[in-house]
Amino acid sequence: MRTALFCAAALLALTAAAPSPKTYTVHIRDDKFQPPSVTVAAGDAVSFINDDDDAHTATADDGSWDSEGLNQGQKWSHTFAKSGKVTYHCTVHPFMHGTLVVQGEKK
Ligand SMILES: [Cu+2]
Numbered sequence: 488m489r490t491a492l493f494c495a496a497a498l499l500a501l502t503a504a505a506p507s508p509k510t511y512t513v514h515i516r517d518d519k520f521q522p523p524s525v526t527v528a529a530g531d532a533v534s535f536i537n538d539d540d541d542a543h544t545a546t547a548d549d550g551s552w553d554s555e556g557l558n559q560g561q562k563w564s565h566t567f568a569k570s571g572k573v574t575y576h577c578t579v580h581p582f583m584h585g586t587l588v589v590q591g592e593k594k
Contacts, residue, residue, distance in 0.1 A: 506528070511527055518583055525586070531589075533567065542558050544578045546578050547573050
């Protein structure tokens with residue numbers, strides 16, 4: 488019992504020390520990524536939600552990530568661990584562009 492309490496306390500201390508990851512949301516609406524540019528910290532997640540009635544993707548221009556096809560109402564979430572700036576597009580509508588900036592120390 489005492490061990491279990493100690494473990495719980497240690498876990499709480501660890502949780503408090505680490506910055507908690509956030510989740511950002513990008514809506515895909517009217518053939519646009521909204522907002523078109525998002526800045527997050529390394530370890531944060533972004534959810535892409537398709538609000539349109541036709542299919543879209545969120546696909547990194549450098550191929551590092553890809554939501555694949557999202558139908559109306561579908562959501563795709565991804566955690567970004569690597570810092571840097573990545574532009575992305577929709578493979579169905581190549582005129583749709585967005586920018587994702589991931590900030591954090593490089594290791
Ligand atoms: Cu599209």
